[in-house]
Amino acid sequence: MIGKASRRSWLIWFSAAAVYLLAVFHRASFGVAGLEAADRFSVGAAALGTFTVLQVGVYAAMQIPTGVLVDRHGPRKILVIALLFLGLGQILLAVAHSYALGLLARGVLGFGDALTFVSVLRLIAAHFPGKQYSVVTSFTTALGYVGNLAATVPLTLLLAGPGWTPTFLTVGLLTALYAVFVAARVRDTPAGHTAKAAPVDRRALLRQIGTAWRVPGTRLGFWVHFSTMFAPNVLTLLWGVPFLVRGQGLSTATASALLTVFVFGSMIGGPVVGGLIASRPGLRMPLVVGYLAGAALVWALLLGWPGSIPVAVLVPCFAFLSLGGPASMIGFALARDYNPLRRVGTATGVVNVGGFVATTITALLVGVLLQLTGGNFRIALLTVVALLALGTFRMLVWWRRTRVELFAAQERGEEVPVQVRRRMFDARVPEAAGAAAA
Numbered sequence: 001m002i003g004k005a006s007r008r009s010w011l012i013w014f015s016a017a018a019v020y021l022l023a024v025f026h027r028a029s030f031g032v033a034g035l036e037a038a039d040r041f042s043v044g045a046a047a048l049g050t051f052t053v054l055q056v057g058v059y060a061a062m063q064i065p066t067g068v069l070v071d072r073h074g075p076r077k078i079l080v081i082a083l084l085f086l087g088l089g090q091i092l093l094a095v096a097h098s099y100a101l102g103l104l105a106r107g108v109l110g111f112g113d114a115l116t117f118v119s120v121l122r123l124i125a126a127h128f129p130g131k132q133y134s135v136v137t138s139f140t141t142a143l144g145y146v147g148n149l150a151a152t153v154p155l156t157l158l159l160a161g162p163g164w165t166p167t168f169l170t171v172g173l174l175t176a177l178y179a180v181f182v183a184a185r186v187r188d189t190p191a192g193h194t195a196k197a198a199p200v201d202r203r204a205l206l207r208q209i210g211t212a213w214r215v216p217g218t219r220l221g222f223w224v225h226f227s228t229m230f231a232p233n234v235l236t237l238l239w240g241v242p243f244l245v246r247g248q249g250l251s252t253a254t255a256s257a258l259l260t261v262f263v264f265g266s267m268i269g270g271p272v273v274g275g276l277i278a279s280r281p282g283l284r285m286p287l288v289v290g291y292l293a294g295a296a297l298v299w300a301l302l303l304g305w306p307g308s309i310p311v312a313v314l315v316p317c318f319a320f321l322s323l324g325g326p327a328s329m330i331g332f333a334l335a336r337d338y339n340p341l342r343r344v345g346t347a348t349g350v351v352n353v354g355g356f357v358a359t360t361i362t363a364l365l366v367g368v369l370l371q372l373t374g375g376n377f378r379i380a381l382l383t384v385v386a387l388l389a390l391g392t393f394r395m396l397v398w399w400r401r402t403r404v405e406l407f408a409a410q411e412r413g414e415e416v417p418v419q420v421r422r423r424m425f426d427a428r429v430p431e432a433a434g435a436a437a438a
Helices: 007-028 031-041 044-060 063-073 075-095 097-115 116-127 130-150 155-159 164-185 202-214 215-247 252-279 283-302 311-321 324-337 341-373 383-411 430-435
Strands: none
Touching: 007 075, 007 097, 007 116, 007 164, 007 202, 007 215, 031 044, 031 097, 031 155, 031 164, 031 215, 031 252, 044 063, 044 097, 044 215, 044 341, 063 075, 063 116, 063 341, 075 097, 075 116, 075 164, 097 116, 116 130, 116 430, 130 155, 130 252, 155 164, 155 252, 202 215, 202 252, 202 341, 215 252, 215 283, 215 311, 215 341, 215 383, 252 283, 252 311, 252 324, 283 311, 283 324, 283 383, 324 341
16 A cells, blocks of 8 residues: 655656646647648648647547556556657657648657557556545646646737747657656656556457446446546637637637636636536435536527627637536546446546547548538538537436446345445436437
8 A cells, every 4th residue: 555655656646747738739730720721732721730639639549548558557657658659740740741741740749649648647547545546546647737828829929920830849759758758757666565467368358348438337428538628629629720810710829818818718718617526425416417508509599690609608608618627527437336346447448538539520520521611610610510410319328327237236245335325326317318228
């Protein structure tokens, strides 16, 4: 059992968390560079959307394999590999003038990004006692928001100043060089502890993934994550600046500044939501439903507003949508509560795929509709509304099915973990919704 974390453990954590900061910066960098990328590669909206589709698709596909790699080889090695791929991706993007090379660059970057967060969480588990795990994890997420913030106004100024190639070449080289520091300073476990990787049985792994997916609580977490995080992602990763500049007539600087609302909203909302569900876990699903209902109203306002939307309206709308990130964390809590400890990591990976699958689908469809409609953002962004409706419906289905499964287990005399019994309200939903699901 790990005792009190040492000063060395905190330094190791900070060194590793900086990798996550860099990963989020690189992930979000296209959010303000999208218009310049369209001009640089001479592509339309559909082709531009493919950049994010590829990057996020690679990230989603690598979530479960990343957990296996970290278990087998340790987080330090995986973080070093992540930095090298992140750096290589940005260097390729810096020198790319063809669409094909640009796509390859974003795919490489997505691969490096996918390796970071799980690795950092594994380090936290090894270096900190259980009572500090949630706190240190929240610090890690906060550092990620700093990376997101750096990818808004500061990156816009760099692209307008030194330009595309010097900016991306410099950040790519610095990222790759940081791998040397991580290799030298980060340790997988505290001094005196030795980690031995066990071989992974591929068939057993596939069975574990299938078992986790069949658990109603895992499926509920998947659809919670799917429904809550994709809309803010679509705006911050790619379509936010084009929507504000070409759809609303704002300057690029103003548009990138408005995207910081998502960053600050998540930084403030994350601890608030986390503290609330920690003290009153029965509010988890009502909070999700409340957020989704509010998001539907926000999108109705944004897409139905006559003419250009005033900044005074955009700011509170974006602030509310930014809470989708904190709300999506409830999906991980569900995976933890409704699965045995030996399967929690796998279930968490399954849940994490949800939001990124939704992001991938939406980013692609928005680009296609923009291409077909000649740049009509009101029509193209209806894709967000459609995915929001789909995700909400499927979430309600699995909310009811989770409740049915829990009470059936109790009737069979099976033991239900105490943390699940205390959260039984998570599985309650009006019977009308359940009837519709049937």
